[in-house]
Amino acid sequence: MTMSVKKLATAVGTSVALMAAGQAAAEIKIGVAGPMTGPVAQYGDMQFSGTRMAIEQINANGGVMGEELVAVEMDDVCDPKQAVTVANSMINEGVSFVVGHLCSSSTQPASDIYEDEGILMVTPASTSPDITERGYELVFRTIGLDNMQGPVAGDYIASQNPERVAVVHDKQQYGEGIATAVRDTLKDKGIEIAMFEGITAGAKDFSSLVTKLKQADVDYVYYGGYHPELGLILRQARQADLDATFMGPEGVGNKDINTIAGEAAEGLLVTLPPSFDEKAENKTLVDAFQAKGEDPSGPFVLTSYAAVQVIADGIEQAGSTDPFEVADTLRSGSFETPIGTVQYDDKGDLESFEFVVYEWHSDGSKTPLN
Template sequence: MKRPVNRLAQLAIGRLAIGLLTAACLCGAASADVRLGVGVPVTGPDATFGAQIRMGAEQAVADINAAGGILGQQVSVEVGDDAADPKQGVSVANKFVGDQIAFVIGHFNSGVTMPASEIYAENNILEITPGSTNPKITERGIETIFRTCGRDDQQGAVAAKFLAAQGAKKIAIVHDKTTYGKGLADETKKSLNALGITEVLYEGVNKGEKDYSAIVSKIKESGADIVYWGGVHTEGGLLLRQMRDQGVNAVMMGGDGIASDEFAAIAGPGVEGTFMTFPPDPRDRPEAAKVVQEFKAKNFNPETYTLYSYAAVEVLKQAAEAAKSLDAAEVAKAMHSGMTFKTVIGDINFDQKGDVTRADYVVFVWKKGPDGRIGYYQIK
């Protein structure tokens, strides 16, 4: 026979359950983490750069969490695949908003960063891009966007000065019609024209193309001895390989978009002698030595944007702790304050636009190293 349950006992049990639930919620709030989104091309032709940014951010988060997190809170990472496509980038940005992401590292492609950053700005999410170099990104008055890399007008000026010093006269400029590629080509063209050098050819090709016979024929007809490439390593490598296959010996020069070992793998032996602009290799900095060893232990080469991504997370931690806040607007104020951030790519500061104040592009050449492998080496 069931015993009747006392009404007072029922109320007491109910109150106890509510109390336990409230306590659980409070405990959850106390241990809430800092939500970091990483928006990159996980798939598609630019996935190599996406992997660099993701690995850099994840390693930085692991190291920061091991040291106590940010303002005593652990950092969690959510990766969004933008596939190097602006529309997909917007989808990733909207998902980050829905998932209550506080900060974003990314995106890689300037054409993706532009629309995604508008969404982040509207929703008080702070974004740091390690690889988007188009000048317009930080020219729009958005207080919560920054980059740890430089700008295309900076590397375009360095490229033009270098080519002029080499006595280059017949320069063909080819780009991939993207925000990054065309932007870089235009900035280099502008700097070359200012030095009195007029290009013999200015053409765009479609990103994703495989057959460059038509543009190679135009390069040959122009008599160019230099081909300046505005774009990334995939199309750039194919263009260079087909130039060599069709007997065009013009030297190629590009920007940071070809700074990947995959460029040499795609272009083949004809890559030797190619020039490119990029900052001094961050892997050689003493500040990066420990982190570089961490990556090597994982059999990952932290080239190009890996350490720029790692540095972006370091900046977030230092800025949040200086602001004593995890609010994007407050963290942005700290970043705009002129304070110096200690990072694996050296000491950096940000101007009021969100750009790093240190412009340090130099010229590299692709050649065989002591081990016989073709890689890129800084011209001293």
């Protein structure tokens, strides 16, 4: 009796496994890795919102080579250690294409694994130049680089003829990278850098830093990092009457900074990708997002949409789901996406990507300055 039950169980198990395998052959898995939880989860929300919409629309239009796209979503918490775990789980899931990761510090370790295992990845948000500096074949992005964004910020600050500028960063790959680019641009223009200093991500007390900025009598403070820390710096600076203009990269440009900084967020300058959702040709897509009750205006929503689309078009044009063939197609072709025409250089970076300086307001809206 016991034996027969066991045999039955094995038989059922095997047939279920076979059925699952049979189904898998008729679909293409797209891994999506980014933070669903943790301090920067709102960027992950943008990413998942973009990829879900792209996958839904591509499937509604008949899929890719007649096959359906299926998302495999995983949470890396923007933590490099977790990113490695997620990358390994992607391999176990049999994924060949990944949209992600979001944070540069997660993308970097995960990309090592993807490259080794022959998985093609397109990050919709990681802007650290290091990621594509290693000669990897399967790493792409649908976003610009820090060394494109830094000079835009640096040029803007220089054009305002400031006397003294402070550059602060959170010592992380993204923040320090971009802060260094800003500092170098400013130095080339002969602007005095009064301070170049790191803070600890996750810290809450910035009273000493603010005092120091006040003492240094700076006109501009550039902050390389994310919004939780800058929000607090803005608020504590306002309390201490620090009279300086703050500027940050797209990592600070989301509405959560308003809940932390409140009124102090007024007048903050942010470099962001241009608002793709305001382009006329994206009208139908924007309507589709709004019909679902989602907001397509976040900086990573449409880059994530574009990442899925680039993968899908790449597979279609290559006529194969082999990541290496798709990678070759991506490097040679050009693709029409909501973020414009995408063309790749040999490293897997976009040939061109624009950043715009915005002025942020305390109600979470923004106005372009250049």
